[in-house]
Amino acid sequence: MSPKRSTRDWVVDSVAFVVAILLALFTYTDGRSDPVPHPLLVVDFWSGMALCLTLWFRRRWPVQLALLAAAISMYSDAASGPTLVLIMTVAVHKPWRTSIWVFAANLFATVVYVRIRHTQDWKTLLIIAVILYVALAGWGQYIRSRRQLLQTLRDRADRAETVATLQAEQAQLRAREEIAREMHDVLGHRLSLLSVHAGALAYRPDASTEEVAGAAEIIRASAHQALQDLREVIGVLRAPVGELPQPAFSDLPGLVAGSREAGIPVELTLDAAGPMPEHVGRTAYRIVQEGLTNAVKHAPGEPVTISVIGAPGNGLSVELRNPAPNRRRGDGQGLKGLSERAALVDGRLEHGRTPDGEFRLYAWLPWPA
Known part of the structure; x- marks a missing residue:
């Protein structure tokens, strides 16, 4: 299934169709001066018009249509317009090796056309055909190379953005791990000491008032220090730039x-x-x-x-x-x-x-x- 045609594609295809029609009419009118039977002129004209209609499918089957154009242009003047458009289409959408084969096929078709029509100035016609084919194929290859370069740059930018996102996520993960280690080490030690004293009070109901007061003071001091450590950590997290408080x-x-x-x-x-x-x-x-x-x-x-x-x-x-x-x-x-x-x-x-x-x-x- 071919990709959906964009507005730009519609405009380009319309221009190519109109140009091909005009070239077909021009070459057909110019070719009527040759002594060609009328039935052949009718076939020539309608073959060229039918080939112009195939230009709407040139993105889907560029090589097939270009070879069809080469076959029709062996006897048709009106096929010259769509043939030029198809040669350029192949150069834009296919590798240069394919373009060379299409170029050779159409050049061979031009030679056959000269032999069939017995054109007097056949040398001039061949030179003009070669110049047009080379110019259009070169232009098409330039457009293809430019598109590939732009796509490469876009892919590179996407990869760079992906790498930057992954690096940022890894940095956030490392920061979270560092914060988790710091909070575990700081608060875990304080709370463990607090738990020891609280447990001592629970298992010594006969402790004197002075011992209870001393243990309660240690619990209070440990809890206060734990809260202070927690405030320092939270303060650093809220600040735009800063480091966690570190011991020496x-x-x-x-x-x-x-x-x-x-x-x-x-x-x-x-x-x-x-x-x-x-x-x-x-x-x-x-x-x-x-x-x-x-x-x-x-x-x-x-x-x-x-x-x-x-x-x-x-x-x-x-x-x-x-x-x-x-x-x-x-x-x-x-x-x-x-x-x-x-x-x-x-x-x-x-x-x-x-x-x-x-x-x-x-x-x-x-x-x-």
């Missing part, structure tokens, strides 16, 4: 101290002196933070051993150990986020049970010299 490696002792205040027995070994890249120190902080959160969630009240050792040129090793729970709880999103964080800085992360019944979280991060 120097905040690591404060993180451990906060866990100790919450009643978690934490032993910290910290031996990492020297200028450390911000992204490495931040990743180490998040690993320790997530490890403490998991320890509170899965092994509440159990001791946690943290070792952070490294030096420029040797890398930074972060290890957390705590008694493993009897069964695993949670969906593992935090550990998945830590693996992604470590991979982003070209590091690696390992986690799992040890033979002595502990849960071990280990990460190695590059620390350039």
Whole structure:
């Protein structure tokens, strides 16, 4: 099924039809001076007119109609007009090899016409035919090449737009993943500490007033800090440009101290002196933070051993150990986020049970010299 004809196609086809009719009438009138029998002139005229009518289908069957025109133009003067239009149509819509074959067929038809009509100035007629055929075929090939170039540019622009859209979607996805990791790490740790103190109050109904007040104050402070962290994240999301609040490696002792205040027995070994890249120190902080959160969630009240050792040129090793729970709880999103964080800085992360019944979280991060 051929594509629907546009308004421009209708205009072009109408102009081509009118031009072909005029050329057919001109050549037919001019050819009547030759000594040709009247019946042949009638066949000549109506063959040319019928060929003009086929121009309305030239887009659907350009090669077939051009070859038909070559056959009719062997004896018909009136076929010259539509023949020229069809030669150009083939050049516009078909490859140059096809145009050459159509050109050769029509040139052969012109030679046969000269032999049949015994035209005296046959050399001039052949030269004019060759010039017209070459000019129209060349013009048609130029139009075809220009259309292909424009289509290529449009396709390239569409591909570029598609790539830009995919890149924007990927950037949004990465931003969402970063926000999810930050909110999980920040709020998860705060809420885990809050849960520990709330659980302690629930399981110690005989606690003194001072102990209850102290635990309530810690709960209030933890909840307040969690809300403050959430406000900072939301504030950055609302701002046109900005980055999420990020901790530094120097905040690591404060993180451990906060866990100790919450009643978690934490032993910290910290031996990492020297200028450390911000992204490495931040990743180490998040690993320790997530490890403490998991320890509170899965092994509440159990001791946690943290070792952070490294030096420029040797890398930074972060290890957390705590008694493993009897069964695993949670969906593992935090550990998945830590693996992604470590991979982003070209590091690696390992986690799992040890033979002595502990849960071990280990990460190695590059620390350039």
